[in-house]
Amino acid sequence: MPAAEDIHHKSDPSRSATNRSSSSVSYQIVADVATAVDGAAILLAGCLSHFFYFSLFAAGSWQLTLTASALGAFLTMIVFRRRGLYMPSRLVRWWDVIGKIGATWALIFLSIVTIGFLAKISGTYSRGWALAWFASALLFLFAARVIVYGAIRHPSIAPFLVRRVAIVGSNEQARQLVDHFTDSGEDIEIVGVYTNPFSTPDHHPTLPTQGNLEDLLADIQGKQIFDVILALHHHDDAHIWAVTEMLAELPVSVRLAPDVFDLKSNHLRTEKVGSVNTPVLLSPPFLGWNRIIKGLEDRLMAVAFLIFFAPLFLVVSIAIKLESKGPVFFIQRRHGFNHEIIDVIKFRTMTTLDDGDHIVQATRNDSRITRVGRILRRSSMDELPQLLNVLKGQMSIVGPRPHAIAHNEMYAAMIGSYSKRHIVKPGITGWAQINGYRGETRDPSMMEKRIEYDLHYIENWSLWFDIKIILLTPFRGLIHPNAH
Template sequence: MPGLQGLIARLVDVALIVAGAMLAAHVRYEDFGQNRLDAAFITFSAAFALATFPVFGLYDSWRGRSMVSLVGKLALAWIVVQLCGLALMFCVHRTDFISRLWFAYWTGITGSALIALRVTTYSVLREVRQAGMNLRHVVVVGHGKHCEDVLRKINASPSDGFLISEVFDSRRICGSVEGGDGQQDDLNALLQYVRANDVQEVWLAMPLTEESIILRVVNGFRNELVNVRFIPDVQSVALFDSGMIDLIGAPAINLMASPLPPHALVKKDIFDRVFAAVALLALAPAMIVIAVAVKLSSRGPVFFKQYRKGADGRVFQIYKFRSMRSHMEKAGVVTQATKGDPRVTSVGRFLRRTSLDELPQFINVLRGEMSVVGPRPHAIEHDEIYQEVVNGYIHRYRIKPGITGWAQVNGFRGETDRLEKMEKRVEHDLYYLRNWSFVLDMRIVLATVAKGLVGSNVY
């Protein structure tokens, strides 16, 4: 959203923040003239928003991108802004002058207004583009299945605002194919077509091996005001959906690395720590009751502690409410609980079925060792076994393990007595890594609360 559009968007956001604060004061106080509207807090939040929103990409062009992702990024960015503003007010000792109810109203009203504005703008633009206006004309250069996939995606989403003007066979541009099948050929024809038809975008949909063709096309357009974009075919060699990153000042494509970029990891970490702190405060009474019940159920400590692997294979100590009677096992052996396992106490059986034994792991999240959502960590002894026999198992540790995960809410939790069960669990974990978003995390959290607390295969 360059230039004037970006400036207008920022001014509108500031206006909504100020208006939301005033409306919240009107709702909070019966007599508007007696309200304690804190101008400094509002100013700080507006300033934080101007600094934070660009970090989340909220002023970038969202043509062809997900509205759900936009809403998720905006919601998280606004929460971060408000938390930063609240922290600053605490540091300057002004929190005593702030009404908590007004702050809640302001956060909700302004957040809803910011989301409603962007959803409306996004929807209007999609309708306009669906009607054939505000389109960007695209020439696609490539051949084969990858090129066909790109063409199919463009045609399947006309509301994204891209229109295919022509397709050029990349093999004929380099002179490796003679004759024709209705597609344009050679570089000069491509240049002439783009100039004559007001084309704004040239997309190169081809494998990484086609360097000579890419260079010829880029050199051909070096004096043209045309966007030339490379959509590489890396699916045959990349573990995850790969994106371009900046590495030591040079562009790089991740073929086997963490699928979450650093800025996404930062946002996820902020959410995790805030969520864990709120959860521990809210669940403290229930956790005290559970701790007493565990202590009375059998002799032994309240917490069960075990070493697990975290992000990048770093070892940490996980916390759970103890659900089994104290017992000894052979060194290097961890026996999973089975149906009717005599080691499980009556209280422990209830805790395991409802996943309440996992609640102390919010302490691990607060310490930065785990995430609220992510692949579930296994005993280190099991890791050493499964990483040798389950393809892709080790890549579960590209990010922090979670209290709950995509595999768990889809029924793959509890005992893994057959290799097929672990393979399905890993398959779901890798899907989560490939498709991570803040919205997906929210779906998993809600699904965990709604249906994931009870599982028939948990003993």
């Protein structure tokens, strides 16, 4: 049985970031959008019923209409969600829940009527408008479900909703999971089943395997796997945590198969994979709405900063060309999200363009640094072109700083938690830099502290945390004695 430390993840330097061209969209986002669409359908039905009914028969109060419609919309979103009407299987098979949608809306409508009766305000509402609202809302709810279905089945959207899952363990439990996902009709693709490297093999004879854990670590990069389900025996607690620790440096959610409960899973958060409820052991920070918020933040700020710094770009470019021969920009390969290789853009600050397996880190009074380059490096202005990397989706405004490949591989071998930085995109500024850990690292302990701050950022990310770091960057992140 191999020890956990004997299995290491090795990234392929030849793989570029373009290999990961698509990414999964959480069905939670689809459910939230469908919820909002249903609420809007109830409101729209109430307003249109008011407009047409009262324009034909009598005058009515918009205040009463909006109050009842808003209450109906609120109750619909709450009750529909509680009854599981936004589960993936019910969004893709809407025809199976038409009856449940109609019955639930009828129950909500009767509840509103009852509330009005008990509050002795039912007499102020028009019965004709109420019936028109009920009928039109029912039609709108059916139409909304068809529209959502059409959207998620559209060729431009459907591929992004496929949930690519890997299973670790090739036992009977794994076979049952594979059979369930295969027969469920849900948008779940089993990328492969991988053998458990830590225990005596108990391979199910009818279950083909994709390889072992080393193969899984490589496939997470190449096959865009986003969920790993551990179908291991209930007495394998130590092995489950060992596998989880090895997967912690990759941007995947790690979950337990639903009947592995002896790991004290009662304290774990649970999420559904399709219709299967799974305790979550490990989850990347940018899933669902967090990912959308982070992406919007990066793109909007990158555009704003590029416009603001455009004159400075021009001045710096001219200064670089006047002082020394060579290009304005220096392109260096670095590890990005999920260990992918990206081309990081910087203003050229040296007379040499080092980018290979052996890179000498810049030091104080380094003769390779030009006069303009020294000013740029001390003020961190050499990093400004990385705003273009942000626009390309390769980097974030805030995140762990990317290191040259040679340095990356050296520190990954020295510091066990180093590679966990790659579960998010690298950033132009970061929490470590704000706290003084940037530039030359004279000993491993300095890099360990830098990693500690990077992981704190990843584990505690929020939009407000990013804003705080951005606001502090001009005062604590730009000029530092370690920047050479």
